[in-house]
Amino acid sequence: MIDTIEYPQTYRLPLPLRVLLALLAICICGAGAFMISAAGFSALSLLWGGALIATGVFTGATVLMSQTTLHEDRISKAGAFGTRELRREDIQGYRRLTINGSTFVELLPSSDQMKKISVDMKFFKGAAFTIWIAKVPNLDEMEQRAVDLETERDDSLGATPEQRKARVQLLKKIALYLSLGYILVSVIVAVFPDPAWLALTVIAVGPLIAMAMVLLSAENFTIVETEKKILLRKGSLLQMLVSPVIPIIILLTSQTADKFRFPLDGHPLLLPALVGGAGMTAAIWLVSRSGKVYLPVLLAMSLPMMVYAGGVTALANSAFDQHEPRSFALTVVNKYRTTGKGAAEFFTVASDDTAYTGALSIKAPYQLYAATGIGGTVCAQIHPGFFAMSWETISRCE
Numbered sequence: 565m566i567d568t569i570e571y572p573q574t575y576r577l578p579l580p581l582r583v584l585l586a587l588l589a590i591c592i593c594g595a596g597a598f599m600i601s602a603a604g605f606s607a608l609s610l611l612w613g614g615a616l617i618a619t620g621v622f623t624g625a626t627v628l629m630s631q632t633t634l635h636e637d638r639i640s641k642a643g644a645f646g647t648r649e650l651r652r653e654d655i656q657g658y659r660r661l662t663i664n665g666s667t668f669v670e671l672l673p674s675s676d677q678m679k680k681i682s683v684d685m686k687f688f689k690g691a692a693f694t695i696w697i698a699k700v701p702n703l704d705e706m707e708q709r710a711v712d713l714e715t716e717r718d719d720s721l722g723a724t725p726e727q728r729k730a731r732v733q734l735l736k737k738i739a740l741y742l743s744l745g746y747i748l749v750s751v752i753v754a755v756f757p758d759p760a761w762l763a764l765t766v767i768a769v770g771p772l773i774a775m776a777m778v779l780l781s782a783e784n785f786t787i788v789e790t791e792k793k794i795l796l797r798k799g800s801l802l803q804m805l806v807s808p809v810i811p812i813i814i815l816l817t818s819q820t821a822d823k824f825r826f827p828l829d830g831h832p833l834l835l836p837a838l839v840g841g842a843g844m845t846a847a848i849w850l851v852s853r854s855g856k857v858y859l860p861v862l863l864a865m866s867l868p869m870m871v872y873a874g875g876v877t878a879l880a881n882s883a884f885d886q887h888e889p890r891s892f893a894l895t896v897v898n899k900y901r902t903t904g905k906g907a908a909e910f911f912t913v914a915s916d917d918t919a920y921t922g923a924l925s926i927k928a929p930y931q932l933y934a935a936t937g938i939g940g941t942v943c944a945q946i947h948p949g950f951f952a953m954s955w956e957t958i959s960r961c962e
Contacts, residue, residue: 569692573634577627577687585627592620632683634696639671641681648681657701669697704792711796720783732797735784739799746770747807754811760823760883763815767808768876771844771869774801779851788848788865789855805848806868812875825882827953828922828946833874836951840873841866881951889945892920893961896940899933909933911942911958922946922956932960 576582596616603609625644632641640649656674660667667685683693712729715721721728750766757763777785778801786798787805815824827833845866849857898912909928922944928936936942943961946954 569695571634571636573690573692574631575634575683575687575689575693576631582627586624589620589624589627592623593617594620596620632687634692636696639681639696641683648679650678650681652699654678655700657703657706658697659703671700672703707793708796711793715797736799739785739801743801743803743807746773746804747810750807750811751814754814757815757824763811763824764876764879764883767811767879770808771805771872774804775847775851777801782852782854786852786855788852788857788861790858790861791856794856805865806872809868809871809875812871812879816875816878822957823883824879825947825955825957826878827881827949827955829953832951832953833878836877837870837874840877841870844869844873877951878953881949881953882947882955884950885947885955886950887948889947889957890919892917892922892944892946894920894926894942894944894958896936896938896942899928899936899938911936913942913944915944920944920946921954926956926958928958932958935960 577585593616596613596619598613599616600609600613603613622644630643632639637653638649638651640647650671650673654673654675656672658672659670661670661682662668669683669685671681671683673680685693715728715732716725718728721731750770753763753766774787778787784798785801786794787801789795789798789800816826845862848865848869849862892915894911894913894915896911897914899910900912901907901909909930911926911928911933913924913926926944928942932942941961942958945957945959947956949955
């Protein structure tokens with residue numbers, strides 16, 4: 565491709581967008597100044613108002629100074645905190661990333677002392693950047709060719725190069741469909757959690773299946789390896805490992821099923837969450853140690869594993885509880901609805917029984933909320949819990 569472009573080429577945000585962002589920055593600064601003056605220059609108003617003014621100034625500076633300049637032998641990107649520049653000979657290569665529907669090009673330096681430059685392709689009109697980037701190595705294509713060559717030489721995958729490449733694609737599809745299928749089934753059992761033991765079993769076995777598949781076939785599947793070259797060669801089961809968090813949150817926050825409730829006191833859950841999360845993270849490392857596992861990635865997995873361990877414990881505590889509950893008559897002293905995401909109906913209740921240890925603000929099913937007025941009576945059942953963590957349900961009084 566012949567480079568006939570005149571340099572330098574400068575790219576900025578479109579003018580209407582720059583004007584809009586500049587007006588937004590002015591409004592944010594004005595809001596901060598108003599907050600400070602209206603509150604009489606108190607310490608709190610200075611803190612929050614100053615933060616708003618700083619945000620507005622930063623936004624305005626970014627809009628005014630942000631631009632990317634393309635030279636024949638280098639590229640520079642200016643911003644509020646200075647300018648980054650990479651010469652063509654200092655660029656190891658580039659990758660294409662798709663984030664929220666936008667395509668970004670990441671220019672990666674050959675030295676760790678330099679910083680990468682990311683550019684949003686939607687602001688690069690014309691052929692100049694396309695011609696310029698054509699002279700930079702495409703790391704995605706290079707890695708794909710390396711993986712294809714490695715696959716074609718692997719006799720364990722098939723008799724011919726075509727069969728070997730087809731097998732790799734099949735394994736990746738198996739991992740994808742298995743992960744998506746598990747997510748779908750786990751969400752279904754969270755919405756329709758009956759019978760309770762089946763819903764709990766589906767939620768609990770996902771990560772165990774993923775780890776078992778990696779343990780039995782580490783050369784074909786992975787869960788915590790993140791290098792793109794490896795992911796081109798293996799099927800990733802990461803989604804299957806972390807997706808139980810979704811149904812756990814649905815069941816413990818929606819309270820649509822009487823057999824799944826969060827304990828009245830969540831502090832006892834900390835121990836099983838920490839110990840279980842650490843155990844699951846250690847198990848992930850054990851089954852993945854034959855591959856390239858980086859410590860930051862492994863540590864990042866500890867959080868969803870703690871949610872998994874604590875969530876499964878909370879669900880099992882109520883689902884397997886066979887103890888007789890204690891019933892208390894409660895007076896509704898107020899009722900209210902929350903709005904926005906997670907909107908729900910609540911009762912504020914009071915009890916004359918000093919033995920009542922339940923909540924005084926209780927999330928209520930819609931039918932019960934609509935049928936019970938202020939001053940009415942509802943009955944609360946305090947269950948001892950399978951793991952001795954009491955939990956509560958409410959219903960109409962018989």
